[in-house]
Amino acid sequence: MRVGMWLLVCGIAGGFFIANEARAGLGISPPYVHATHLVKGARYSSVLYIVQGQPDEDLKIKADIELPARVRPWVTLDTGLEFTIPKGTRQFPVGVTVQVPPDVELGNYNGRVVFTSSPGQAGQVTIALAVQASIAIVVGNDTFEDFGASLRHLDIEEGWDPRVYVRFDNRGNIPEAFSGASYELYDQFNSVRLAFVQKNADFPETLPFVSKEYTVEFPINFNLSIGQYWGTVSFYKNDKLIASQKGVFSVLKRGSLANSSASILGFIRTYWMYETIILVLAIFAYGVFLRKRRRARSLYL
Known part of the structure; x- marks a missing residue:
């Protein structure tokens, strides 16, 4: 009996753990940054998407760019290294920019960027999940047209x-x-x-x-x-x-593609008198409704 109860408790706890882990699951697309065919002084930009299965809460993320020391300053994220993915966001874009210095040596440079989620709040299963994208930077002296x-x-x-x-x-x-x-x-x-x-x-x-x-x-x-x-x-x-x-x-017709806000303002300016009459009638009708309702209540009492 005790063994059965123990297995039941373990099963419930394990199911709770798995459910919370699945809910907190992260993915990334695409899983790479391929900045190839670069020349000295070139600038390259791409977008990575951090994907959540069930974004029920705000999710704090910390990014770590792992590259050789002399190459690390070339790569920046438009979000910064610490940011929060708002609740309800299933795909969160992170812009990646590679700025090659004008006096850099030609060669291949490889590394990765790792995104790690902060553990859950107190009372929840504390799981820190991480996703990563590889980084490949190739600097040459040939021109590439595409x-x-x-x-x-x-x-x-x-x-x-x-x-x-x-x-x-x-x-x-x-x-x-x-x-x-x-x-x-x-x-x-x-x-x-x-x-x-x-x-x-x-x-x-x-x-x-x-x-x-x-x-x-x-x-x-x-x-x-x-x-x-x-x-x-x-x-x-x-x-x-x-x-x-x-x-x-x-x-x-001329004016059909004008700014929508300007069109709305023009409509208001043109028909303000009719709008005022409608508003007054609506207020009057609501007052009549309240009086009838109060009278019906007094008769019932």
């Missing part, structure tokens, strides 16, 4: 020129920019070409290992009326096609 772009046609207002959203992803170790672009404008049936625009300058430069978002306008010498149109845009680097997109966009 970039691409995603595009999207944007809606515009009357009087605006066609415009395209660009996300430029530079995965290489030198700055990059488009050298040219072309834009073909078609009617709503994609059957009649209305304009052809070429652009050969004023493209934003994207730094190494950085993603940059911006908008490119393509001036035309006439105004588009309200409606839908087709557009085909192509971006080039040294006569090589980098990205192309064909899609539909809309021309909207």
Whole structure:
């Protein structure tokens, strides 16, 4: 009997321990920082995500960057070395930046960053869990080009020129920019070409290992009326096609794409009299309701 009771107690305690350990479980994605193809003076950025299974409480984290002494100052975290993951956050981003000095020796540098959670509060199972990501830094003297772009046609207002959203992803170790672009404008049936625009300058430069978002306008010498149109845009680097997109966009009434807060303020200014009348009627109706309720109570008593 005593043995059975002992096994029961151990089973309950073990289940409690396992449940709390699972609840406190941590993960990391991706489990590495690969800052390869760097040159002297280069700057590299990436993001690690600390993942929780059940984020029921704020979680204090301490980070430890383990690298050779001369390399350790190159690596920084945007969170600092001690931070708190707020309650309810399942995926918490940590930005990692590698800044290579201009006078560093060429070579490979390896290490890791370890994230350790603080033990639970008094009365709870005290478990300090840790996750880690490996760090690989390679500094050389060769240039490495690797970039691409995603595009999207944007809606515009009357009087605006066609415009395209660009996300430029530079995965290489030198700055990059488009050298040219072309834009073909078609009617709503994609059957009649209305304009052809070429652009050969004023493209934003994207730094190494950085993603940059911006908008490119393509001036035309006439105004588009309200409606839908087709557009085909192509971006080039040294006569090589980098990205192309064909899609539909809309021309909207002037002021349709204005700042939402400004639109709300404009609505309030325009209809303030009606809003005041509605507020007064609501207050009056609530007063009538209270009087009837009090009268009903007095009759019941």
